[in-house]
Amino acid sequence: MRILVTNCNTTQGMTAEIVRGARAAAGPGTTVTGLTPHWGPESAEGWLDSYLSAAAVIDALRTYQEPYDAVVMAGFGEHGREGVRELVDVPVVDITEAAAHLACLLGRRYGVVTTLERSCGQIEDSLELAGVGRNCAAVVGTGLGVLELEDAERTEAAFLAAAERVRAAGAEVLVLGCAGMTGLQRAVGEKLGMPVVDGVGAAVRLAESLVALGLTTSRAGTYARPLPKRRQWGRRP
Amino acid sequence: MRILVTNCNTTQGMTAEIVRGARAAAGPGTTVTGLTPHWGPESAEGWLDSYLSAAAVIDALRTYQEPYDAVVMAGFGEHGREGVRELVDVPVVDITEAAAHLACLLGRRYGVVTTLERSCGQIEDSLELAGVGRNCAAVVGTGLGVLELEDAERTEAAFLAAAERVRAAGAEVLVLGCAGMTGLQRAVGEKLGMPVVDGVGAAVRLAESLVALGLTTSRAGTYARPLPKRRQWGRRP
Amino acid sequence: MRILVTNCNTTQGMTAEIVRGARAAAGPGTTVTGLTPHWGPESAEGWLDSYLSAAAVIDALRTYQEPYDAVVMAGFGEHGREGVRELVDVPVVDITEAAAHLACLLGRRYGVVTTLERSCGQIEDSLELAGVGRNCAAVVGTGLGVLELEDAERTEAAFLAAAERVRAAGAEVLVLGCAGMTGLQRAVGEKLGMPVVDGVGAAVRLAESLVALGLTTSRAGTYARPLPKRRQWGRRP
Amino acid sequence: MRILVTNCNTTQGMTAEIVRGARAAAGPGTTVTGLTPHWGPESAEGWLDSYLSAAAVIDALRTYQEPYDAVVMAGFGEHGREGVRELVDVPVVDITEAAAHLACLLGRRYGVVTTLERSCGQIEDSLELAGVGRNCAAVVGTGLGVLELEDAERTEAAFLAAAERVRAAGAEVLVLGCAGMTGLQRAVGEKLGMPVVDGVGAAVRLAESLVALGLTTSRAGTYARPLPKRRQWGRRP
Amino acid sequence: MRILVTNCNTTQGMTAEIVRGARAAAGPGTTVTGLTPHWGPESAEGWLDSYLSAAAVIDALRTYQEPYDAVVMAGFGEHGREGVRELVDVPVVDITEAAAHLACLLGRRYGVVTTLERSCGQIEDSLELAGVGRNCAAVVGTGLGVLELEDAERTEAAFLAAAERVRAAGAEVLVLGCAGMTGLQRAVGEKLGMPVVDGVGAAVRLAESLVALGLTTSRAGTYARPLPKRRQWGRRP
Amino acid sequence: MRILVTNCNTTQGMTAEIVRGARAAAGPGTTVTGLTPHWGPESAEGWLDSYLSAAAVIDALRTYQEPYDAVVMAGFGEHGREGVRELVDVPVVDITEAAAHLACLLGRRYGVVTTLERSCGQIEDSLELAGVGRNCAAVVGTGLGVLELEDAERTEAAFLAAAERVRAAGAEVLVLGCAGMTGLQRAVGEKLGMPVVDGVGAAVRLAESLVALGLTTSRAGTYARPLPKRRQWGRRP
CATH class of the missing domain: 3.40.50.12500 (Rossmann fold)
Known part of the structure; x- marks a missing residue:
C-alpha cells in the first residue's frame, strides 16, 4: 500500500521528519512518500498560514503524478481536508x-x-x-x-x-x-x-484501514468531484 | 468611509455586480471598491474552490496598495475570513x-x-x-x-x-x-x-457600523497578526 | 431616521445617560429620543424586576404617539424584546x-x-x-x-x-x-x-442598518401581531 | 398542604377550570386555591401577552395575603417563573x-x-x-x-x-x-x-413533593430575594 | 401505594438504609419494600460494577412475585433503568x-x-x-x-x-x-x-406522583415490552 | 496479533458469522477468535437484552483464559464497552x-x-x-x-x-x-x-491499529481497574 503524506508547509526537513514518523507507524507492506507543497508558508501558525497551506497542498496533490492508495494530511489543525477529499479518489485522513x-x-x-x-x-x-x-x-x-x-x-x-x-x-x-x-x-x-x-501514526493506520476495507470518500453529497471550470493556482508571473 | 469588497472568484462581472449591490446598500459618504482576486477559481462551488479562493483573496488583499477602512468578503459560505482578520487592521465582515x-x-x-x-x-x-x-x-x-x-x-x-x-x-x-x-x-x-x-448589503452596513463605533478585530487571541516568516503565494513560474 | 430608545427602568437620569450614549453612536441624520417607562422598577436587577420592566416598556411603547423608525431596547439582559417585536412594525434591537x-x-x-x-x-x-x-x-x-x-x-x-x-x-x-x-x-x-x-451604540447602529436596508421583523411566525383581545395594563385604581 | 395556583390570564372561568384540574390531581390533605391576576390579558397567546401576564401574576402574588405552601403557575409556555421564585419563599412549579x-x-x-x-x-x-x-x-x-x-x-x-x-x-x-x-x-x-x-396535575404533584421533602428555591444564586427598591406596578391613574 | 425500591448492590445493610430513607420521604399510605439483588457487586463503583448491577437488578425484578405499584431504582449513576422500564408495567424512577x-x-x-x-x-x-x-x-x-x-x-x-x-x-x-x-x-x-x-426521597415522591396521576411508561417506542426469546440469567452451575 | 471478538448474544451461529466477517477484514498475521457468552439473551434487541448481554460478555471475558491482544465487541448499540475497558489491559473497540x-x-x-x-x-x-x-x-x-x-x-x-x-x-x-x-x-x-x-470490519482494523501503535485504554480516570470486592456473576444454583 502506498501512502502519500502531505506536509502543510514548505520546510523539507519537517517533511522528512513526518515521513520518518509515518514509516515507524506503518504496517508491513506500506510505503510512505512525503509531499512538500511547492509554495505556501514555511510553517503553519494561524489562520492566514492555514488557508495558504490548504491551497498549496491541494495544488501539490493536483499536480502529483505518481500513484498512491491514500493521502495522509500532516498539518495539525490546518485546513484543506474537505478539498482534498473532493480532489482525489482515494481515502484522505487528516492527522x-x-x-x-x-x-x-x-x-x-x-x-x-x-x-x-x-x-x-x-x-x-x-x-x-x-x-x-x-x-x-x-x-x-x-x-x-x-x-x-x-x-x-x-x-x-x-x-x-x-x-x-x-x-x-x-x-x-x-x-x-x-x-x-x-x-x-x-x-x-x-x-x-x-x-x-x-x-501522524494514527492517520497512517486509519488510512491503511480504509484502504484494506475497500472504503473511500463518498461522492454522494458535499464531497462530490470538483466541477470542471477555470482555476488558476497562484499569480501569473 | 472606504469599503473594500472582495469577490471570492476571478469573474470580473460578478465583482461588478457585487459592487453594485454593495453601493445600493451603503450609507452616504461610503465609497465601495471591488477587489477581484488575481488567481483562484472562476466561481467558488465546493471545498476545493473555497480553499483556493481563500488563499487568493488573502493574496489580493496582501498586495493591495490603496487605503480602506473595512473589508467586506463577498463569498457566501467561503473560507478565509479569519485569515483576513489576522492580516488587516480594519474590521472584516464576511457576507x-x-x-x-x-x-x-x-x-x-x-x-x-x-x-x-x-x-x-x-x-x-x-x-x-x-x-x-x-x-x-x-x-x-x-x-x-x-x-x-x-x-x-x-x-x-x-x-x-x-x-x-x-x-x-x-x-x-x-x-x-x-x-x-x-x-x-x-x-x-x-x-x-x-x-x-x-x-452583501448586510455586511456593508455592519462594516460601516464597526468603523463608526471605532471597533476593529481583537489582537488579543486567535486573530493576532501573522508571524513574520517566509511565505510563497503560488507556484514560481 | 428616528430611533426610539427605551430605558428598562423608571430612572430618568439613566434614560438621559443612555440617550447621550446613543447619540454619540448614531449616524448623521439620526435623531434619538428616549422613552422612560411610566411604571416599573427604578433599576432592573434580577428576574422579578426584568418581567416588571418588560411589561412596563411594552406599555410605554403601546401608548407612545410620536412616529419613529426603529426601537432600541436599552436593558442589558432584560426581557421583553419578542413582545415589542410583535407590537411595533419597525425593527427592534435589544442591546x-x-x-x-x-x-x-x-x-x-x-x-x-x-x-x-x-x-x-x-x-x-x-x-x-x-x-x-x-x-x-x-x-x-x-x-x-x-x-x-x-x-x-x-x-x-x-x-x-x-x-x-x-x-x-x-x-x-x-x-x-x-x-x-x-x-x-x-x-x-x-x-x-x-x-x-x-x-447601546451597537444597537443604534444595527437599528440604523436594518432601516436603511428596508428590513423589519418577520410577521411569518412567532412574531405575528398581537391578537385583538382585552388586556389591562396595571391595576385599576 | 395549601397550593396556590395562578392563572396566567384574567379569565375567571379558566381559573376555575384549572383549579378543578388541580384538585383532581392533588393528594389527600391538599387544598387548592386559584389566583386570577387583577390585570393582564384575557388569554396569553404570544410574547406580548406573556410578558404582560408575567408582571400581572407577580403583582397578584405580591399582594396576596393568605398563607400557602407552594405556588403552581398555570400558564403553559408563559414567562414569569424565575421572578416568582425570587418573590416567594415556598416552592414554585411552572406547568x-x-x-x-x-x-x-x-x-x-x-x-x-x-x-x-x-x-x-x-x-x-x-x-x-x-x-x-x-x-x-x-x-x-x-x-x-x-x-x-x-x-x-x-x-x-x-x-x-x-x-x-x-x-x-x-x-x-x-x-x-x-x-x-x-x-x-x-x-x-x-x-x-x-x-x-x-x-397542571404534574405541577401540583411536584409542588406537593417539594413541600413534603422540605425543599424550596435556592437563595444562593440567581433566585436571590428581590432587592429593596422603588417599583410601581402599573400606571398611576 | 406499594413502592419497590431496588438496591444496586448485594449489601443488605445498604438496602435497609435506603428503605429507611425512602420511608422517611414517602407519603402517608405508601409502603416501601426493599429488594436486594441476589447476585452482582457488593457495591457499585465503576462501569463494570454498574453493568453487572443492571443485569442483577433486572433479574431480581423479573423473578419478584409480590405486587407493587412503582419501582424506585436506588443506584446513583448506575445503569439499568431503561431495561426495567421495558420489563415492568408500572412507573420506574431512577434516583x-x-x-x-x-x-x-x-x-x-x-x-x-x-x-x-x-x-x-x-x-x-x-x-x-x-x-x-x-x-x-x-x-x-x-x-x-x-x-x-x-x-x-x-x-x-x-x-x-x-x-x-x-x-x-x-x-x-x-x-x-x-x-x-x-x-x-x-x-x-x-x-x-x-x-x-x-x-431516594426524590424518586419516591416522583413515583408516587406518577402512580397518583395514572401515568406509566410509554410502550409506543423504545420501551416496548421485551420480545419473547430465550434468555439465561447467569452461568449454569 | 490475536483479536478476541465477543458476540453480544448466545447464538453460536452468529458468533461464527461475525468471526467470518472479522477474518475477512483482518490484516495478515492477525488471528481472530470468537467468544460467545455463556449466558445472556439469544439475541440483543432492546435495553433489557442489552444490559443482560453486557454483564454476560464481561463475565465471559473475565473467565476467558487464553491470551489476546485486543477485544472487539460485536454488539451494535449494545452496552458494556466501558466495563470491558476497566477489565482488560488491552485495547477494546466496540463495533x-x-x-x-x-x-x-x-x-x-x-x-x-x-x-x-x-x-x-x-x-x-x-x-x-x-x-x-x-x-x-x-x-x-x-x-x-x-x-x-x-x-x-x-x-x-x-x-x-x-x-x-x-x-x-x-x-x-x-x-x-x-x-x-x-x-x-x-x-x-x-x-x-x-x-x-x-x-465488525471497522473494529478489527481499529483494534489492530491501536495494538500496532502501542496504545491501550487509559487508566488515568474513569476506566481505572475494577476495585477488588465481592462480586457474584449470576444466581447461585
Whole structure:
C-alpha cells in the first residue's frame, strides 16, 4: 500500500521528519512518500498560514503524478481536508481528526497539547467539524512555535507542563497537537501515565484501514468531484 | 468611509455586480471598491474552490496598495475570513455571518437558500463557527450553479421553491445564500411574505457600523497578526 | 431616521445617560429620543424586576404617539424584546443581542462584564435565545449594582478586575453588560488591549442598518401581531 | 398542604377550570386555591401577552395575603417563573417544566401539542431554559386559540391530528401544551396509545413533593430575594 | 401505594438504609419494600460494577412475585433503568434522574457530589441521557468509596469540601450523588445554605406522583415490552 | 496479533458469522477468535437484552483464559464497552463506535440502518456517548429482527429502503447497524452509490491499529481497574 503524506508547509526537513514518523507507524507492506507543497508558508501558525497551506497542498496533490492508495494530511489543525477529499479518489485522513478518533477509543475524554496558544481555536474548530469535538476536554498551547520544537528537552518540559493543564480539565488521553511533535509520545507517555496519541501514526493506520476495507470518500453529497471550470493556482508571473 | 469588497472568484462581472449591490446598500459618504482576486477559481462551488479562493483573496488583499477602512468578503459560505482578520487592521465582515446576524434580529429562526446542494454543508459550518448557527432552521439549495444565476426568471422560480422548504423547516426570515443573488431580495421578498436578507448589503452596513463605533478585530487571541516568516503565494513560474 | 430608545427602568437620569450614549453612536441624520417607562422598577436587577420592566416598556411603547423608525431596547439582559417585536412594525434591537452580534465579528470568543452576579444567568439565557450564545466565553459580575455605577473610578476598577476573569475564560472581545456602563468602553478599552463593545451604540447602529436596508421583523411566525383581545395594563385604581 | 395556583390570564372561568384540574390531581390533605391576576390579558397567546401576564401574576402574588405552601403557575409556555421564585419563599412549579419533567420519566422522547402555532417557539424556549429541552422531540400547534378550546369535540380532533405529527417526530409521550386542555388527557390517552401528561396535575404533584421533602428555591444564586427598591406596578391613574 | 425500591448492590445493610430513607420521604399510605439483588457487586463503583448491577437488578425484578405499584431504582449513576422500564408495567424512577428533576425546580443550575471520582463520568452520562444534563454545573467526587460512607463525620467533611467546588462551578442546588448518602441532606443543608436533594426521597415522591396521576411508561417506542426469546440469567452451575 | 471478538448474544451461529466477517477484514498475521457468552439473551434487541448481554460478555471475558491482544465487541448499540475497558489491559473497540469513526472520515454526515426501530434510541445514545454523535444524520430501522436477517433477499430490500430514508436525512455514508449484517456492505454498496461501513470490519482494523501503535485504554480516570470486592456473576444454583 502506498501512502502519500502531505506536509502543510514548505520546510523539507519537517517533511522528512513526518515521513520518518509515518514509516515507524506503518504496517508491513506500506510505503510512505512525503509531499512538500511547492509554495505556501514555511510553517503553519494561524489562520492566514492555514488557508495558504490548504491551497498549496491541494495544488501539490493536483499536480502529483505518481500513484498512491491514500493521502495522509500532516498539518495539525490546518485546513484543506474537505478539498482534498473532493480532489482525489482515494481515502484522505487528516492527522487532527485521526488522533481524536483513536483517542476516543482510549478514554472518556481526551485533550490536545499544541504549539502556540493562537492555534488552539483552529484546532477546536477542526475537531468540532470532524465530528469528534464532544469528548475533547481541552486544547492547550505550550507557547513554542512549530520551528522551535527541535530543542527536545525544552519541548518535553513545555509539553509536560501543558499536559497537566489538560489532565486537570478532565482528559484521560493526550493528543500531540503538531506533526512536528511526532516521536514525543514515547518520551512523555510513561512520565504522564496516560496514553499519548500521535496524529501522524494514527492517520497512517486509519488510512491503511480504509484502504484494506475497500472504503473511500463518498461522492454522494458535499464531497462530490470538483466541477470542471477555470482555476488558476497562484499569480501569473 | 472606504469599503473594500472582495469577490471570492476571478469573474470580473460578478465583482461588478457585487459592487453594485454593495453601493445600493451603503450609507452616504461610503465609497465601495471591488477587489477581484488575481488567481483562484472562476466561481467558488465546493471545498476545493473555497480553499483556493481563500488563499487568493488573502493574496489580493496582501498586495493591495490603496487605503480602506473595512473589508467586506463577498463569498457566501467561503473560507478565509479569519485569515483576513489576522492580516488587516480594519474590521472584516464576511457576507455569510453578516446576513445571519441581521436575520437573527428579524425572526426567531432564519433559513438560507443557496445555489448547489453541495454548498449547503459548507454554509452550515461557516454559520456554526461564526457563532450564529443556533437559530438557523435550514440551508437549502436551488440546484443552480453560481454562473447560472443570470437567468433571472429561472433563478427566482428556483429560489421561491427552495424558500418553501426553508419555511416549512421553521424559518421566519430568509437569507440569500450567494453573493450573485444580490438584488433578488426585492423581487422575492413580497411574494414570500417574509424579510429577505442579502449578505452583501448586510455586511456593508455592519462594516460601516464597526468603523463608526471605532471597533476593529481583537489582537488579543486567535486573530493576532501573522508571524513574520517566509511565505510563497503560488507556484514560481 | 428616528430611533426610539427605551430605558428598562423608571430612572430618568439613566434614560438621559443612555440617550447621550446613543447619540454619540448614531449616524448623521439620526435623531434619538428616549422613552422612560411610566411604571416599573427604578433599576432592573434580577428576574422579578426584568418581567416588571418588560411589561412596563411594552406599555410605554403601546401608548407612545410620536412616529419613529426603529426601537432600541436599552436593558442589558432584560426581557421583553419578542413582545415589542410583535407590537411595533419597525425593527427592534435589544442591546444585549446587539453587543453580542458585533462582538462575534471582532474575535473568536467574547465575554460580558455586568453589574451584580445575580444578573449573569439572565444574560446567558438572553444571549442563548438570541442565537449568539455559542461564542460567549463567560458572563461575569462586578458586584456593583446598577445605581452604584456613578462612581466612575470604582466602576472602572471593578470592571477591569472582572475583565481579567473573562479574558482568562478565553474572551478576545469584551461586552459592557449594562446600559449604565455606556461610555466606559473608551476608558477601559486601551487598558485592556481588547475591543470593548457597548450595547447601546451597537444597537443604534444595527437599528440604523436594518432601516436603511428596508428590513423589519418577520410577521411569518412567532412574531405575528398581537391578537385583538382585552388586556389591562396595571391595576385599576 | 395549601397550593396556590395562578392563572396566567384574567379569565375567571379558566381559573376555575384549572383549579378543578388541580384538585383532581392533588393528594389527600391538599387544598387548592386559584389566583386570577387583577390585570393582564384575557388569554396569553404570544410574547406580548406573556410578558404582560408575567408582571400581572407577580403583582397578584405580591399582594396576596393568605398563607400557602407552594405556588403552581398555570400558564403553559408563559414567562414569569424565575421572578416568582425570587418573590416567594415556598416552592414554585411552572406547568410547562412540570409536564416535561414527568414526561422524561415515561419515555425516551416526549412531544408537546399546544394551541396556536405562534406559541410553539415560546414553549421550546421555556423547556430549554428549564433544562428539559433535550428530550423534547417536537412542539406542535393545533391551530386553536386558548378561548376556542371549549368545543370539546373539535379540540379533541385537532389534538389527535397534531399528536400524530409529534409521534412521527419520535415522541413516545405527549404533553398537553395549554392549561385549558386539562382533562383532555383522559379522553385522548387511550386513543393515542401513549401516556398523556397534563402540566397542571404534574405541577401540583411536584409542588406537593417539594413541600413534603422540605425543599424550596435556592437563595444562593440567581433566585436571590428581590432587592429593596422603588417599583410601581402599573400606571398611576 | 406499594413502592419497590431496588438496591444496586448485594449489601443488605445498604438496602435497609435506603428503605429507611425512602420511608422517611414517602407519603402517608405508601409502603416501601426493599429488594436486594441476589447476585452482582457488593457495591457499585465503576462501569463494570454498574453493568453487572443492571443485569442483577433486572433479574431480581423479573423473578419478584409480590405486587407493587412503582419501582424506585436506588443506584446513583448506575445503569439499568431503561431495561426495567421495558420489563415492568408500572412507573420506574431512577434516583439519579429523580434528584436532577427536582433540583431543576429549585435553582438555575445544580451540582452533584458523589463518592469516588471514577463515578463522575457515569453520572454525567446518566443525567445527559435522562434529558436533564443541561443545567448540571458539575459532578464532583469526595474520594470516599460507597462502603466508607459509614463514618458520618468524615463523610460530612468530605461532602462539604466537595460542595464548595460544585458551588464555585455555578451550582445553586446540591444533589447527593449516592444512595448511601441518604440522610446527609439534613446534616449539611443548613451549613451549605443551599437546598440539598436526596435522590431516594426524590424518586419516591416522583413515583408516587406518577402512580397518583395514572401515568406509566410509554410502550409506543423504545420501551416496548421485551420480545419473547430465550434468555439465561447467569452461568449454569 | 490475536483479536478476541465477543458476540453480544448466545447464538453460536452468529458468533461464527461475525468471526467470518472479522477474518475477512483482518490484516495478515492477525488471528481472530470468537467468544460467545455463556449466558445472556439469544439475541440483543432492546435495553433489557442489552444490559443482560453486557454483564454476560464481561463475565465471559473475565473467565476467558487464553491470551489476546485486543477485544472487539460485536454488539451494535449494545452496552458494556466501558466495563470491558476497566477489565482488560488491552485495547477494546466496540463495533458501534468503530463504524462511526471510519464513517466520519468518508463523508460529512453518516447514517445508520439497523434492525428493529426499538433499537434506534439505544444506538443514538451509544454514538453520542462515544463522542461521534454530532455527524450522525439519522438512525433508522428496517423492521427486521436480528434473527430474521438470514433471508438475504428480504434483508437487502429492507436495507435499501431504509437507506433511502437515511440519505434523505443528509447521510453521505451508511453504517450497517447490526453485527449480523456483516457482508451486506458488498451487496448494497454499489446499488446505493455510497460507502457502506461494517462495524465488525471497522473494529478489527481499529483494534489492530491501536495494538500496532502501542496504545491501550487509559487508566488515568474513569476506566481505572475494577476495585477488588465481592462480586457474584449470576444466581447461585
